[in-house]
Structure formats: structure tokens, C-alpha cells
Amino acid sequence: xxxxxxxxxxQEIIDAHLALEGPLLPILHAFIEEFGFVDDAAVPQIATxxxxxxxxxxxxxxFYHDFRREPAGKHVLKICRxxxxxxxxxxxxxxxxxxxxxxxxxxxxxxxxxTVEPVYCLGLCANGPSALFDEEPIAxxxxxxxxxxxxxxxxx
Amino acid sequence: MTRVFVPRDVVALALGAEKIAAAIAATAKARGADVAxxxxxxxxxxxxxxxxxxxxPAGRIAYGPVSPKDVAxxxxxxxxxxxxxxxxxxxxxxxxxxxxxxxxxxxxxxxxDPLSLEDYAxxxxxxxxxxxxxxxxxxxxxxxxxxxxxxxxxxxxxxxxKWKTVAxxxxxRKYVVCNCDEGDSGTFADRMVIExxxxxxxxxxTICGLAVGATKGYVYCRSEYPHGIKAFNEALGHARAAGxxxxxxxxxxxxxxxxxxxxxxxxxxxxxxxxxxxxxxRRGMVRAKPPLPAIHGLFQRPTVINNVxxxxxxxxxxxxxAKAYADFGMGRSRGTMPLQLAGNIxxxxxxxxxxxxxxxxxxxxxxxxxxxxxxxxxxQCGGPLGAYFPPALFDTPFDYEAFAAKDGLIGHGGIVVxxxxxxxxxxxxxxxxxxxxxxxxxxxxxxxxxxxxxxVIDKILxxxxxxxxxxxxxxxxxxxxxxxxxxLGGFAPYPVLSALRHYPEDFKPHAVxxxx
Numbered sequence: 001x002x003x004x005x006x007x008x009x010x011q012e013i014i015d016a017h018l019a020l021e022g023p024l025l026p027i028l029h030a031f032i033e034e035f036g037f038v039d040d041a042a043v044p045q046i047a048t049x050x051x052x053x054x055x056x057x058x059x060x061x062x063f064y065h066d067f068r069r070e071p072a073g074k075h076v077l078k079i080c081r082x083x084x085x086x087x088x089x090x091x092x093x094x095x096x097x098x099x100x101x102x103x104x105x106x107x108x109x110x111x112x113x114x115t116v117e118p119v120y121c122l123g124l125c126a127n128g129p130s131a132l133f134d135e136e137p138i139a140x141x142x143x144x145x146x147x148x149x150x151x152x153x154x155x156x
Numbered sequence: 157m158t159r160v161f162v163p164r165d166v167v168a169l170a171l172g173a174e175k176i177a178a179a180i181a182a183t184a185k186a187r188g189a190d191v192a193x194x195x196x197x198x199x200x201x202x203x204x205x206x207x208x209x210x211x212x213p214a215g216r217i218a219y220g221p222v223s224p225k226d227v228a229x230x231x232x233x234x235x236x237x238x239x240x241x242x243x244x245x246x247x248x249x250x251x252x253x254x255x256x257x258x259x260x261x262x263x264x265x266x267x268x269d270p271l272s273l274e275d276y277a278x279x280x281x282x283x284x285x286x287x288x289x290x291x292x293x294x295x296x297x298x299x300x301x302x303x304x305x306x307x308x309x310x311x312x313x314x315x316x317x318k319w320k321t322v323a324x325x326x327x328x329r330k331y332v333v334c335n336c337d338e339g340d341s342g343t344f345a346d347r348m349v350i351e352x353x354x355x356x357x358x359x360x361x362t363i364c365g366l367a368v369g370a371t372k373g374y375v376y377c378r379s380e381y382p383h384g385i386k387a388f389n390e391a392l393g394h395a396r397a398a399g400x401x402x403x404x405x406x407x408x409x410x411x412x413x414x415x416x417x418x419x420x421x422x423x424x425x426x427x428x429x430x431x432x433x434x435x436x437x438r439r440g441m442v443r444a445k446p447p448l449p450a451i452h453g454l455f456q457r458p459t460v461i462n463n464v465x466x467x468x469x470x471x472x473x474x475x476x477x478a479k480a481y482a483d484f485g486m487g488r489s490r491g492t493m494p495l496q497l498a499g500n501i502x503x504x505x506x507x508x509x510x511x512x513x514x515x516x517x518x519x520x521x522x523x524x525x526x527x528x529x530x531x532x533x534x535x536q537c538g539g540p541l542g543a544y545f546p547p548a549l550f551d552t553p554f555d556y557e558a559f560a561a562k563d564g565l566i567g568h569g570g571i572v573v574x575x576x577x578x579x580x581x582x583x584x585x586x587x588x589x590x591x592x593x594x595x596x597x598x599x600x601x602x603x604x605x606x607x608x609x610x611x612v613i614d615k616i617l618x619x620x621x622x623x624x625x626x627x628x629x630x631x632x633x634x635x636x637x638x639x640x641x642x643x644l645g646g647f648a649p650y651p652v653l654s655a656l657r658h659y660p661e662d663f664k665p666h667a668v669x670x671x672x
Contacts, residue, residue, distance in 0.1 A: 024437030026418075087498075120594075121339060121341045121345040125169070126342070126501065126504025126505050127205070128499070
């Protein structure tokens with residue numbers, strides 16, 4: 001996905017959603033899909049189109065964890081930190097992985113390859129620890145298995 | 157041609173089901189075997205996933221857990237004819253884990269191709285909707301009320317009363333909203349419905365639409381379920397094309413359509429009023445009640461908002477009658493509850509059963525104890541806001557009232573098992589941390605209390621005025637419990653206080669515990 005904001009494309013996305021009831025979240029999801037993030041420049045543009053204040057749109061963008069305001073790394077790794085995964089050792093897998101990549105939660109590796117985020121439950125609670133690497137779900141996670149997936153993606 | 161079933165449920169996918177399906181197709185081609193691969197849902201026996209099945213003249217024979225490297229040896233063993241192999245399970249329905257269940261809601265799960273309308277119709281699909289159309293609104297609500305169905309999202313409110321309130325409220329339009337923001341750790345039943353039997357939810361919501369006079373339904377699903385979102389949207393398309401949704405549902409003259417909306421990573425949107433705010437395009441901040449959503453809900457219109465499992469129970473109740481459902485259960489908890497056995501458990505998965513088993517039977521007999529083989533130390537029931545139960549309370553029957561009497565909740569039916577390596581002070585801190593991350597910020601006890609709670613626990617961990625800080629923590633929990641606007645701040649103290657009550661030995665500085 002191109003991590004470049006395009007005002008004209010943004011307007012097309014907004015216009016395509018105007019017929020929906022409560023279109024703001026679908027618009028923001030579409031921005032994430034298209035640009036990878038919600039640029040600050042989009043806030044007044046959306047506000048004008050939906051007849052909202054900039055503060056209201058800013059409030060929504062910043063409320064939800066999914067609406068990142070800066071581009072992420074090439075891949076996004078979400079490691080589950082919820083209780084069911086903790087019961088199967090997720091915290092130690094996560095610590096190992098973060099240390100290996102040299103980042104903290106929400107951080108992106110220096111080469112821009114991977115952003116690591118916490119996620120609170122992926123619904124794989126009987127088979128944890130679990131993670132989502134881009135769209136690929138991974139269960140029965142070990143530190144080695146996770147680093148293997150990362151290496152495979154980097155070499156691809 | 158032999159049909160081979162490889163599940164498309166995300167648990168199977170997360171354990172390599174795509175590679176297995178590809179390997180079976182390639183091996184079959186190389187060996188000249190005529191094989192058709194069906195992507196079914198999961199049976200819910202997650203300890204056996206990926207669980208593949210072969211259709212033989214003697215019935216379906218299952219093998220699991222299969223990994224891609226097992227495929228060649230399965231062919232060698234003649235699995236296409238049900239041949240013997242180390243992974244052979246036999247007929248899945250004869251497996252004790254399935255045999256002991258009462259599957260009313262999840263009767264089709266794992267058997268059918270979730271997106272096949274043909275399969276759905278062949279397994280009692282749409283019978284409930286057809287009867288609903290026949291008997292009409294008031295009689296539908298009567299059936300739901302008599303079935304004793306209570307909201308399966310956690311609060312346990314009688315579903316029939318909610319539907320009746322919306323039906324009786326006059327408005328220019330009404331809504332049916334399905335809460336699929338299944339954020340509780342240890343729960344996956346909603347996810348299984350939208351992935352493994354989506355037409356059941358469509359049918360249930362349509363029945364509700366007919367009953368209350370609504371023409372539009374929304375399913376609000378969390379973004380953490382990308383596979384479920386995809387599957388359910390596909391199912392909506394098929395159902396619409398076949399006339400089960402649209403301007404004239406099955407020629408009944410009633411209009412009803414459903415749209416799926418996706419959340420954005422906010423746990424609090426599982427709270428019904430926050431969910432409605434989010435659907436309207438605002439911050440997911442909790443609304444004060446009253447007014448109830450049934451009177452002023454989505455866009456200020458009368459709205460039925462129910463959990464996935466509540467709607468999913470409706471087709472069975474309508475097809476078989478209220479009594480058939482109410483005959484299961486105990487006390488005021490009627491029907492079945494899909495339990496979700498999770499965490500450090502040997503036989504994790506979905507276990508649908510009538511209310512009334514004890515927690516000990518569920519964890520030890522059905523769940524087989526821990527996956528690590530160590531003793532069970534704690535069981536958290538009802539998600540991140542649920543209490544921790546020690547083995548001493550294993551005689552508690554699984555029922556709304558019995559759990560409430562022990563200061564716990566059954567919530568959405570998630571049961572997370574921990575072995576004896578768990579540190580309950582860390583878990584108590586996590587409950588506060590999670591509440592702080594997810595608090596919507598509207599009310600003070602939740603917004604500020606959760607952060608202060610973390611700080612107080614950190615002081616206990618560091619050995620600062622331990623006794624005074626434990627008293628302070630208890631006091632803070634009382635304030636959050638009674639002063640918060642919704643269940644997030646109101647129930648976050650449950651895991652903390654239960655940890656404190658049942659595991660006081662953990663509420664010491666870690667240095668002291670290490671020295672002992």
C-alpha cells in the first residue's frame with residue numbers, strides 16, 4: 001500500500017461513503033486500506049464533507065487504536081497479550097520477539113520492515129499464544145516460529 | 157469422487173490448513189485420486205485442529221491434528237477410504253468431546269460448508285424464519301419469551317422482553333443491531349458463528365426484524381476478526397441474491413437487510429451504548445441509561461441490540477418451539493450455553509451444553525486440566541472483567557445466578573485456565589492496565605481509577621507500605637465498582653478483588669516471594 005496521502009483520492013473515498021448511515025468509521029477504515037494511515041490533512045477534509053467540526057473528527061481518529069496517524073512498517077505484527085494467551089506464555093514470546101527486533105510495543109524496526117503492536121484477543125484462545133502477521137493468523141506461537149515467519153517475509 | 161473436508165475456521169488456518177488443503181490437492185493429482193476438497197467450518201475441537209475429514213460409505217472419518225507433512229502418509233494409509241493411521245479419530249460425532257455436548261445453536265458447525273446455501277437448507281436452515289413468517293410478530297416474541305432465552309453477551313437480560321419493548325415502541329424506523337464485538341479474552345463463539353455458520357445469524361436477525369418491525373440490521377464486528385468479516389460479507393451477498401434478505405424476504409412482503417460494520421480496536425465498543433455511538437460514527441463513549449436502546453437506540457430509534465449467540469439461538473427456538481429450548485438448563489438459566497474452553501487447557505474448544513455443570517466438571521472432566529500438565533491454580537470466567545476462581549470453588553454450578561452469588565460472572569461463556577506458574581498479582585495489575593488502555597474516559601472512576609490501580613499495585617510489587625496499599629486497592633475497587641458508568645470500570649475490580657481474596661499469598665513484593 002502506498003504510504004502517501006492524496007487529497008483527490010481521499011475525496012473520492014469520502015464521496016463513495018456519503019450515502020451510508022454513520023459513514024465516519026467506514027471512511028477512516030477505507031483511508032487505512034488505501035493509504036495505510038490517516039493523514040492529519042484528511043481531518044478538515046472529512047469534517048467539511050460530513051458537516052462535523054474538525055475536533056469531532058480528530059476525536060474519533062484518536063479514540064480508536066486502529067486509526068494510525070503515521071505510516072506503519074511494511075509488515076504489521078500483532079501479538080496477542082490477552083489473558084488466555086498469557087496463560088500459555090505469550091508474554092515471554094512477546095518479550096523475546098521485541099528484544100530480537102529491537103523495538104518496544106507500537107515500534108517500527110529501523111529498516112521500516114516491521115511494526116509490532118499488541119492486540120487484545122484474536123479469538124484463537126484455545127491454541128495460543130497467537131499473533132496476526134499482516135492478514136496471516138498464527139497459533140501455537142513460539143519465539144522461534146515467530147522469528148521464522150518474520151525472516152521468511154523479509155527474504156520474500 | 158471422494159469429498160475431503162479441510163476447515164476454513166481461523167484456528168485451522170492459523171495451524172496450517174491452507175498448506176494442508178494444497179498438499180492434499182497436489183498429492184491427489186499426483187496419485188490420480190479423484191478428490192474434491194470442501195472447506196467446512198470447525199467442529200470446535202480445537203485441540204484436534206487442523207481436523208480433516210473424509211466422506212466414506214460408513215460416514216465421515218476424521219484425522220487430526222494434521223500437519224502438512226502428514227499428508228503423504230495419510231494417502232499411504234488409504235485415508236480416502238477411512239484407513240488406519242496414527243492420527244485417525246474415527247467418526248467425529250462419536251468423539252466423547254462432541255458426544256457429551258448438546259448442540260442446539262452449533263448443530264451445523266463443522267458439518268457444513270459455511271457459505272453453501274444448499275448445505276444450510278439441508279440442515280434445518282431457514283425453518284425458523286419460515287415459521288416466523290407464518291406466525292407473525294406477536295407470536296414470535298411469545299416463543300422467544302417462553303424459551304427463557306437470556307442475552308448471551310453477558311448481562312443475561314431476557315431477550316423476549318427486549319424484543320417486546322422495541323415492538324411496542326412506535327417510530328418511523330427501527331433497527332436490529334448485532335453485537336459481534338467479542339473482545340473478551342477466552343471467547344470465540346461469536347467468531348465461530350460468523351465464520352462457520354453465518355446464515356444462522358442472518359436468519360436469527362431476520363426473525364428479530366420481522367418480530368419488532370425493523371427493516372435494517374447491522375452487525376458490528378471487531379476488526380480483530382478479518383477472516384470472519386470476509387466470510388460474513390460473502391454470506392450476506394449470497395443470502396441477498398437468493399431472496400433471504402432484501403425488499404421482500406422470502407416473498408413475505410416484509411423488507412429486511414443487513415450490513416456489516418467493522419470496529420476499530422476499542423474493547424469498550426462491546427458495551428451496547430458505546431457500540432451504538434461507534435456505529436453512528438462517534439467516539440465509542442458509553443451513554444447513560446436510561447433511555448434504553450430499546451426506546452432510543454441507534455440514531456435515536458428503537459433498537460434491538462443483542463449478542464451474536466442470542467440471535468443465533470432464535471432459529472432453533474422458532475423451528476422447534478420454545479419448550480424444546482427451555483427444557484434444557486437449570487433455574488432461571490434456560491437452554492444451552494456455548495462454553496469456550498481456553499487458555500492453558502488440554503482439551504480447548506467450543507463445548508455447547510445445558511446450564512448446570514459445575515466449574516470443576518468443565519475444567520477437569522471436559523477440559524482435561526491444563527495443557528502444561530501442571531495443577532490448575534486459577535480459572536478466569538467471563539473475560540478480562542471476570543473473577544478468578546480457585547479450585548476450592550470448583551463446585552460452583554455454571555449458571556448466571558450461582559456465579560453471581562460467588563462474586564463472579566459467566567459473561568459470554570469464556571473460561572480461561574491458568575496453571576500453578578501464574579502470578580496473581582501480575583494478573584491483577586494486568587486487569588487494571590487493560591482497563592486503563594480501553595477506558596473510554598467518560599466517567600472518572602474508570603478513567604482515573606484504572607491508572608491509580610496500576611500505580612498502587614506497582615507499589616505493592618516494590619514493597620512500599622504493602623498493607624496500607626492493599627487496603628487502598630480494595631477501597632479503590634469499591635469506588636470503581638459502584639461509581640463507574642458501565643461494566644468496563646464496574647467489573648475491572650472483579651479480577652483484582654478475586655485475586656486478592658483467593659490468592660493473598662501473591663500480594664507481596666516479588667523480592668519477598670523469591671526469598672521465600
